[in-house]
Structure formats: structure tokens, C-alpha cells
Amino acid sequence: MKKFLLILLLLFSLCSLIIFSIDLYFYLVNRYCRFHIGRWGxxxxxxxxxxxxxxxxxxxxxxxxxxxxxxxxxxxxxxxxxxxxxxxxxxxxxxxxxxxxxxxxxxxxxxxxxxxxxxxxxxxxxxxxxxxxxxxxxxxxxxxxxxxxxxxxxxxxxxxxxxxxxxxxxxxxxxxxxxxxxxxxxxxxxxxxxxxxxxxxxxxxxxxxxxxxxxxxxxxxxxxxxxxxxxxxxxxxxxxxxxxxxxxxxxxxxxxxxxxxxxxxxxxxxxxxxxxxxxxxxxxYINYQREDGGFGSILQNERTYDSSATAVLAYFYSQCYEIFGDKKYLEISNKCLQKLKSVTRITGKVDWCQGDTKGIGVHSQTFDIMPFAQGFTLRAALINLERE
Known part of the structure; x- marks a missing residue:
């Protein structure tokens, strides 16, 4: 009986160690991932x-x-x-x-x-x-x-x-x-x-x-x-x-x-x-662009920011310039990209993207990397680069 309880205790300890090790890993990643963020030439x-x-x-x-x-x-x-x-x-x-x-x-x-x-x-x-x-x-x-x-x-x-x-x-x-x-x-x-x-x-x-x-x-x-x-x-x-x-x-x-x-x-x-x-x-939407070029996680609230919204709007305004030929749209797109550049980690990953929603009106409080936003950042940046 004692041997069984000891084995059970060891298994419990091992599971607890694994669970808390995973938490520690994500904590350390989130703690240090933004070291030297936005420092690009x-x-x-x-x-x-x-x-x-x-x-x-x-x-x-x-x-x-x-x-x-x-x-x-x-x-x-x-x-x-x-x-x-x-x-x-x-x-x-x-x-x-x-x-x-x-x-x-x-x-x-x-x-x-x-x-x-x-x-x-x-x-x-x-x-x-x-x-x-x-x-x-x-x-x-x-x-x-x-x-x-x-x-x-x-x-x-x-x-x-x-x-x-x-x-x-x-x-x-x-x-x-x-x-x-x-x-x-x-x-x-x-x-x-x-x-x-x-x-x-x-x-x-x-x-x-x-x-x-x-x-x-x-x-x-x-x-x-x-x-x-x-x-x-x-x-x-x-x-x-x-x-x-x-x-x-x-x-x-x-x-x-x-x-x-x-x-x-x-x-x-x-x-x-x-x-x-x-x-x-x-x-x-021009009225909702922040001074730093970004757009908010709630667009009309300039105190908020979301890279996924900013990346897509960078692409949107880039294509608006293509359609209408008005340089103000290209300027807006480039301002978006400069903001995205400032929140890109030294690894090249675009940061500060709002996480997935939990339901209608229930929005994530987590801001991290998002492949979707990474792709749209590249989409807008390469289109604008061709125009230079």
C-alpha cells in the first residue's frame, strides 16, 4: 500500500512539474520576447x-x-x-x-x-x-x-x-x-x-x-x-x-x-x-488613425491599439491608392507600416495583435503575435515597396 501511494505521489509530482514547467516556459517567452522590439534600420x-x-x-x-x-x-x-x-x-x-x-x-x-x-x-x-x-x-x-x-x-x-x-x-x-x-x-x-x-x-x-x-x-x-x-x-x-x-x-x-x-x-x-x-x-477611417500611424482594437478609441487591424488597413489603403490614385491613401498605408515596424520583435515577428474573441462583444485582453497579421503586414509592405 505504501509503495502504491509513493508511486501515486511521484506521478502526481511529475504531472505537476510538467504543468508548471509549461506555464514557466510561456511566462519566460512573454517576459523577454519584446527585448529590443522595434529597433530596425x-x-x-x-x-x-x-x-x-x-x-x-x-x-x-x-x-x-x-x-x-x-x-x-x-x-x-x-x-x-x-x-x-x-x-x-x-x-x-x-x-x-x-x-x-x-x-x-x-x-x-x-x-x-x-x-x-x-x-x-x-x-x-x-x-x-x-x-x-x-x-x-x-x-x-x-x-x-x-x-x-x-x-x-x-x-x-x-x-x-x-x-x-x-x-x-x-x-x-x-x-x-x-x-x-x-x-x-x-x-x-x-x-x-x-x-x-x-x-x-x-x-x-x-x-x-x-x-x-x-x-x-x-x-x-x-x-x-x-x-x-x-x-x-x-x-x-x-x-x-x-x-x-x-x-x-x-x-x-x-x-x-x-x-x-x-x-x-x-x-x-x-x-x-x-x-x-x-x-x-x-x-x-482616416479620422480614426492614431498619431503614431496605428489603428485601435476599438477603432474610435485612440488609446487602444491592435496590429492585426493596422496590418489589414495598411493593405486596404495601399489598394485604395491603386484604385483612386490619391497619395493621401499611400501616406496612410505607409504610416501604418511604420507603426507595425516599431512593434516588430528582433526575430521579425509583428507583435501586439489582439487575440481571438470569446464571443460577441467578448474580446481578448491578450496581445501577441498572429500569423494572419504577419501575412497582411508583408502583403502591404511588398505592394508599397514596388511603388518606390
Missing amino acids: NDNEWINAVEKVCVKWTKRTPTVKITDNSKLIAIDMINGKYRSKTIQSWQIGGILLGLQESNDRVSREAVNKLINSLIKDDGNWRVNPTNVDCGLLSYAVLKNSKDYKKIKPAMDFSISLIEKNICKDGMVAYLTDKSIDERYIDTLGFVCPFLQLYSNLYGEEKFSKISLEQINKYNKYGLLYDTYLPNHAYNPKNKLPLGVYGWGRGVAWYVIGLIDTYIEMKDSDEKFILKQNIKNVADS
């Missing part, structure tokens, strides 16, 4: 460092935690409350979209290897996605693929997943349970550009209409009156807001939905209307 040095990190992360993408908990992390891992495949899919998508802008041989090889790890030789996904979040990854894969016809089975699967989530009001539900009366701003960024590109490449006009319907209805029901600040979500029955207006990454999802959908559209009256929508949004 010229922009090229910084961009190269950001790109090398993106290439590295194509092999093993860091986890974006689904919890803010910093204690007993091992238990969260065991219980499946630490990592989500759904969230990881749009992290990889962001990296692919960033590397797409690079002409570097190593970057192109990394992109091809990553796509081969995602898509089988027969054109199907190696692991089928389960949520509409896959739209961003599908868009990135389709943009980067050498042969869009070959990967059509995987793209068809993603489209079928999105179609299953279309509700009676015509909006794509973020959650698989369509009976839940919530229409999220996230969905615009996830599905609209993909639906538009799929429509163009595979000749399916109806998906272009579905894409525009998402944007038009969110403009009607999801924006704060007399502004272009989107709410986190809205209720499709009573058309009332759910959550917070101006959430930084919610704004990012909104402008991704606008700008990348516009880029993929063929010339039409609808594209002209969307162009005006984009200009109105761009001119409105």
Missing part, C-alpha cells in the same frame, strides 16, 4: 525579416490561443481549449496572401510546398474544412495556385460548405447552426472575395451575386448610423446590433470583404457602386 531590412518569418511559418504555423488563460495552460491543451483548427485556417490564409506578393524564390517554393501539404494530387483537401472560415484559406490557395482547374474539387468543397450556411435572409451564417440569429462581420472577410474569385474562374455567376448580397445587407443593417463602423454582428430578425461597433479586427474583416471583392470583380454597375462604397469607408 532601413525598411528593406525589416521587410526581409517579416518575410523570413512568414516563410518559416509555412512549415509550422504558431498557435493562436482561443483562451486568455496564462495559468495551467497544459490543462487547456488537454481539454481542447487552447487551439482551434478553424482559427488556424485563416492564419495560414493570411501568410499565403502575404507571400503571394513576393518574387523571392525561397518564398515561392514555400508557398508551393504549403499548398501541396493542403491539397492532394487529385485536387481535394487533405483535411476537409468544417467552417466558413475556410473561405479565406481557399481564396489564398486559389490566388496562389498554378492550376486552378486542378484544385477545383477542393474549391468546390469549400463552396458547398458556404452554401450550406446560407440562411433564408440570404446571408451566410458564421456558425454551422443556421437557427442562431447572428450575422457576423467576420463572414464578409472570409467568404466574399473567395466567392467572387470562384465565380470568375469557374464561370458561376450566382456566387458573385451572393458575395455582393453579403456586403449590401451588412451595409444596411450592420453599420452604425451615419458612419461606416461595423458592429461585431447583428440580429437578422429585429435588425438590432449585437456587440461592439468599431471593433478593430471586425473593421479588418469588413474592408477585406470590400477591397478584395472589388479587385476580383469584372467591370459592371455593381463594381462602380462598390468602388464608391470603398472610397466612403476609406475617407471615414
Whole structure:
């Protein structure tokens, strides 16, 4: 009996040591990761460092935690409350979209290897996605693929997943349970550009209409009156807001939905209307840029900051300059990039990205690295670099 109790005590001690060692590891990483943050020479040095990190992360993408908990992390891992495949899919998508802008041989090889790890030789996904979040990854894969016809089975699967989530009001539900009366701003960024590109490449006009319907209805029901600040979500029955207006990454999802959908559209009256929508949004958000060039985790609160929102808006304003030719948009984009440069660790990792939300209006208090933001930082930086 004593021997059994001793063994039990030893096992308990070993488990406790492992659990607290994991906590200590993350504590030390978070404690010292910002040593010499933002100390970069010229922009090229910084961009190269950001790109090398993106290439590295194509092999093993860091986890974006689904919890803010910093204690007993091992238990969260065991219980499946630490990592989500759904969230990881749009992290990889962001990296692919960033590397797409690079002409570097190593970057192109990394992109091809990553796509081969995602898509089988027969054109199907190696692991089928389960949520509409896959739209961003599908868009990135389709943009980067050498042969869009070959990967059509995987793209068809993603489209079928999105179609299953279309509700009676015509909006794509973020959650698989369509009976839940919530229409999220996230969905615009996830599905609209993909639906538009799929429509163009595979000749399916109806998906272009579905894409525009998402944007038009969110403009009607999801924006704060007399502004272009989107709410986190809205209720499709009573058309009332759910959550917070101006959430930084919610704004990012909104402008991704606008700008990348516009880029993929063929010339039409609808594209002209969307162009005006984009200009109105761009001119409105100028008022929310902080003096240091960043944008807030709540856009209208300049005391807050989020690198994921800032990275996407750097890309958004870069493309606005391309569309409208107004230098003020390029200046805004470059100011965003200078702020992102100032919060980039000596390892090349962009810091101060808000963690994953826990629900409508329940936003993370953790600010750390995020592959999605890393990719969009590179995306904006490389586009602007070409213009110099």
C-alpha cells in the first residue's frame, strides 16, 4: 500500500512539474520576447525579416490561443481549449496572401510546398474544412495556385460548405447552426472575395451575386448610423446590433470583404457602386488613425491599439491608392507600416495583435503575435515597396 501511494505521489509530482514547467516556459517567452522590439534600420531590412518569418511559418504555423488563460495552460491543451483548427485556417490564409506578393524564390517554393501539404494530387483537401472560415484559406490557395482547374474539387468543397450556411435572409451564417440569429462581420472577410474569385474562374455567376448580397445587407443593417463602423454582428430578425461597433479586427474583416471583392470583380454597375462604397469607408477611417500611424482594437478609441487591424488597413489603403490614385491613401498605408515596424520583435515577428474573441462583444485582453497579421503586414509592405 505504501509503495502504491509513493508511486501515486511521484506521478502526481511529475504531472505537476510538467504543468508548471509549461506555464514557466510561456511566462519566460512573454517576459523577454519584446527585448529590443522595434529597433530596425532601413525598411528593406525589416521587410526581409517579416518575410523570413512568414516563410518559416509555412512549415509550422504558431498557435493562436482561443483562451486568455496564462495559468495551467497544459490543462487547456488537454481539454481542447487552447487551439482551434478553424482559427488556424485563416492564419495560414493570411501568410499565403502575404507571400503571394513576393518574387523571392525561397518564398515561392514555400508557398508551393504549403499548398501541396493542403491539397492532394487529385485536387481535394487533405483535411476537409468544417467552417466558413475556410473561405479565406481557399481564396489564398486559389490566388496562389498554378492550376486552378486542378484544385477545383477542393474549391468546390469549400463552396458547398458556404452554401450550406446560407440562411433564408440570404446571408451566410458564421456558425454551422443556421437557427442562431447572428450575422457576423467576420463572414464578409472570409467568404466574399473567395466567392467572387470562384465565380470568375469557374464561370458561376450566382456566387458573385451572393458575395455582393453579403456586403449590401451588412451595409444596411450592420453599420452604425451615419458612419461606416461595423458592429461585431447583428440580429437578422429585429435588425438590432449585437456587440461592439468599431471593433478593430471586425473593421479588418469588413474592408477585406470590400477591397478584395472589388479587385476580383469584372467591370459592371455593381463594381462602380462598390468602388464608391470603398472610397466612403476609406475617407471615414482616416479620422480614426492614431498619431503614431496605428489603428485601435476599438477603432474610435485612440488609446487602444491592435496590429492585426493596422496590418489589414495598411493593405486596404495601399489598394485604395491603386484604385483612386490619391497619395493621401499611400501616406496612410505607409504610416501604418511604420507603426507595425516599431512593434516588430528582433526575430521579425509583428507583435501586439489582439487575440481571438470569446464571443460577441467578448474580446481578448491578450496581445501577441498572429500569423494572419504577419501575412497582411508583408502583403502591404511588398505592394508599397514596388511603388518606390
